[in-house]
Amino acid sequence: MLIYTIRRLLISIPTLLFIAFVIFMLLELAPGDPMAQMPLTIPPEVKEKMRLALGLGEPWWVRFPLWLKQFFVVEPQYWIDNAFGTNFADGAQRIISFQSRSPVFEIIAERMPQTLWVVGMSYVVGVLIALPIGIISAYRQYSVFDQAGTFVSMIGFSVPPFFSGVLLIVIFSVQLKWLPSIYDTTHVVSDWDSFVFQLRQMVMPVMVLALQTTAQVSRYMRASMLDNLTQDYVRTARAKGMTESVVVLKHVLRNSMIPVVTVIALGIPAIFGGAIITEQIFKVNGLGQLLIIALQGNDIPMVMTITFLLAVLIVMMNLIADVLYGILDPRIRYD
């Protein structure tokens, strides 16, 4: 298993390099000018100089390797320097945002906590709600509970977050005035009251995203449980005198989790992508919102870096899903 993991990690290096190249070339070929948002009073020759100063005068075969070097060498050096007080980087050029002129990774580090809190929390909440729903729905197939779960899943699948989000804002912020419609990033949790405020401002974005996760994962869980509940080994477990909770939550669940864990792992990058819209709606200034602004401003290094980080996340989650599959299912051996 370890050898397999190492091999997969090594294979992912060329994969990621290729992905980086494709993203870079797509951005290169896309129309757009980083100077487009500069005031019109700036003379064209000055704009041209600014363009050259950003390095845009160089051809792609110079800029792409440079970005790679900055991403894989310079940035880790700065990170190590920060952590241990060393001086590996020695003032080397970092990846700089066109818009804010500050290092891309510093901005990402600022935005990351909001995204992790809202998106990460929503995924955890969504999965934690989905698993019991799936298990009970399967165990009590066609019961009222199962029908209700199916209905909620259908809504979660078919209603996009840009609709459900706005609907929630209209109901709970505008009409009932229970919850704030804007996520306040500067809010610091210091005591009970501020913690309650943090919870209140998180509720809506988390619920909107969790609904989608719940809809998907609960259906997978239910289907997988149903597949396993009719297996012969379940009858064997009952014939051994095991209680229903042992039969369902040990024997059946352990088998049912195998495909579901894969779905959960592969859903993590997808939810980061899906959160872009939700972050916009609730004004959460997380990574998704950062990416939108960067796209609008033709901030190529920022777009490149965030997109590539998402690609890394996807590749890593694929690997983790495969490894978990091997751990959960003893019949699968990779070596």
Added chain:
Amino acid sequence: MPDGALPVLDVRDLKTVFKTRSGEVHAVNDVSFSLRPGELLGVVGESGSGKSVTMMSLLGLLPSPPADVRNGSVMFDDKDLLNVDAETLRKVRGGKIGFVFQDPMTSLNPVFTVGVQIMEPLRKHMGMSKKQAAARSQELLELVGIPDAKRRLGDYPHQFSGGMRQRVMIAIALACDPQVLIADEPTTALDVTIQAQILELMKELRTKLGMAVIWITHDLGVIAGIADRVMVMYGGQVVEHAPVANLFNDPQHPYTRALLKTIPTIHGERAARLTVIEGQPPIMTAPPASCPFRDRCDVAFDRCENENPQRYDLGAGHDAACFYNARTGAPRDA
């Protein structure tokens, strides 16, 4: 066998119905039998005759819905297993009555080691510690003839062959020294040599452990070699029941006789075709009001159309549910 001893298991008028969309299917109809201590009762019949459903009804192992055990009593340990609370029933399952299923390839849980699966009933019913249960599991694997038992406890089911898995299943069923072992076609899914090995093993274990066994099969050859008494089932009811020698030498029910004729012989002239019983077994969509075998029977007469025969006692522990008296060659008195 200890004739006349009190039965360990006494089943009376068992009736199981499956509710389906197109109505009810009467899978088990007023089945009665008893099992004496240490005896091996063979249950034969073709597919769909209600053998397995009968045995699973005893322990409530049928999924409900669609199954509904509607009537009857199953006396075991002075308790009626059809009317006990769930916990008592669970103590009987695996603790006092062991069950071996037909297909060893799917009957074990693929994600747990066989050690875990054997230890489960030991820990639940015998209250053993992990250590004791592990030691006992090793003994059990050795008992059922699995070499290198200690190491194999940590193996997963997919690392065992079919025959070995069935040995594991038998070890699980025997784990808590049950008074009764129910084996539901335990050799059907195995090839002939492995089948012979498992049969030998069962014979040996029975003498060693002295438990009563119910052996379900559709192989009369297996029954002849292993059983003390035989119960022939057809259409969800018992059609003939006799000590094994009587059944083979003096079959009374036309269905039993037809079954015995279907066994190909290795002596004499090679038959052009194998003998078959023409027709299909009935699907019982209503409680039987006539003999279920009448359409395929060579001695059926008008009474068979209007009445379902009871089991007539023929003496010497032999009974048959047929209006036709094979000994006299004439219908029985009404």
